[in-house]
């Protein structure tokens with residue numbers, strides 16, 4: 001018997017299930033007799049206390065985890081929420097009920113917006129539950145402590161909990177809710193946690209032993225001795241990969257395939273270097289400014305870029321200019337309501353409408369580059385036309401950044417890759433969006449997750465077209481989407497002409513080990529096998545078979 005979900009990473013773990021403590025019960029609508037003034041004071045004191053606690057936890061961690069906790073603390077200080085709590089209290093609600101109502105309304109608003117914002121709704125529910133628990137003197141909802149290492153199972157793990165999980169005790173995480181881009185998935189990937197999200201696993205029983213197999217998105221109940229032996233063998237294989245000496249990425253015949261890191265915060269640079277990143281293939285600058293109402297100043301940007309670049313002397317660092325829109329809204333770049341935001345004013349389109357923001361970003365990056373020794377490259381997201389590519393290259397070169405490229409994320413760009421590449425210095429394929437647009441499947445929507453598979457031969461053909469164009473023109477073609485983190489797919493991508501691969505740092509060891517098992521000729525054969533399939537699943541099996549048959 002097994003349950004299925006969306007696996008995050010390739011890890012596998014065996015352990016006993018421990019369910020997350022349920023959130024506090026819904027507060028009663030009955031009045032307390034304490035009066036509105038006293039209730040408001042109680043609500044404010046509890047909110048301030050929870051915000052303080054979240055900040056304390058934020059200070060104890062780094063990177064995305066600190067951002068998530070900081071963002072939660074900010075939610076508690078939102079004047080709109082305070083206003084709403086005060087209104088409910090004035091109408092006779094208890095502090096508990098007023099907090100419940102105010103956050104429920106806020107949550108509904110976010111859920112209605114869909115996409116990235118809807119996935120942040122879980123953060124709000126968590127904040128509200130913490131305040132209600134504080135008010136009623138209950139322990140904060142949080143991670144259980146069964147007294148031994150365990151597999152944590154939760155409806156939807158609160159970001160504050162994921163961020164601060166004790167990795168010595170939590171063997172794996174399974175959540176019933178959440179998509180591939182939920183905070184749980186993002187943070188789990190960053191922490192190299194074995195995790196399965198969106199799992200149909202409500203039947204898991206406290207204390208039962210399960211295998212959590214993230215690579216296959218399976219939670220195996222009542223595992224047999226054979227299942228356990230296979231899991232142990234897989235764990236040993238992954239441990240050997242992680243222990244293997246860190247060397248530059250290359251194929252079995254010595255062909256160099258630089259392995260680079262995807263980063264969204266300079267704070268992640270040190271860990272990326274430790275895991276053997278040979279540079280940065282994608283620095284997502286918009287992650288630095290997701291909450292900002294106004295465009296970041298040049299000085300703030302210079303400081304952030306300099307911090308990043310300083311960690312990679314003599315190394316390649318590819319910085320992407322702001323990729324606003326759809327799942328990553330930035331108030332200062334567009335921000336207008338769109339019916340189809342994924343097809344709207346995003347990426348380079350938004351920047352051309354707000355050109356001074358782009359010019360200032362390029363200037364700040366060139367200034368930071370001049371003070372460090374990294375080999376800085378800059379690229380534009382969501383390019384769809386040759387004209388956009390040429391315009392961006394001219395802007396970047398004009399700002400003193402000699403190496404300028406484009407991301408290939410739109411089928412139009414892949415189909416015209418020869419002409420696009422003629423206008424720029426390199427291409428980097430964003431397989432997340434390229435898959436979304438090729439398959440017409442929203443990358444944030446769990447219901448179409450099956451179509452959101454970069455193994456699909458339609459996506460692979462487009463990657464091959466870009467690889468061919470790069471080879472013909474002698475220009476580099478990198479991969480910076482999640483596809484590069486899948487070791488076998490990484491081999492296929494190299495076989496299709498990718499010259500470097502960029503991924504979450506935790507995926508580097510697995511990809512490094514797999515590349516070493518194939519020569520360039522063999523990688524091309526594996527790619528051909530995948531290209532010849534009809535669908536994503538058969539492409540994956542065809543590639544695996546091509547390897548096994550050798």
Ligand SMILES: C=C(OP(=O)(O)O)C(=O)O
Nearest residue numbers: 409430431432433480481
């Ligand atoms: C790397 C990509 O960019 P992002 O995930 O930030 O959209 C991509 O689309 O593959």
Ligand SMILES: [Mg+2]
Nearest residue numbers: 409430432433
């Ligand atoms: Mg993208």
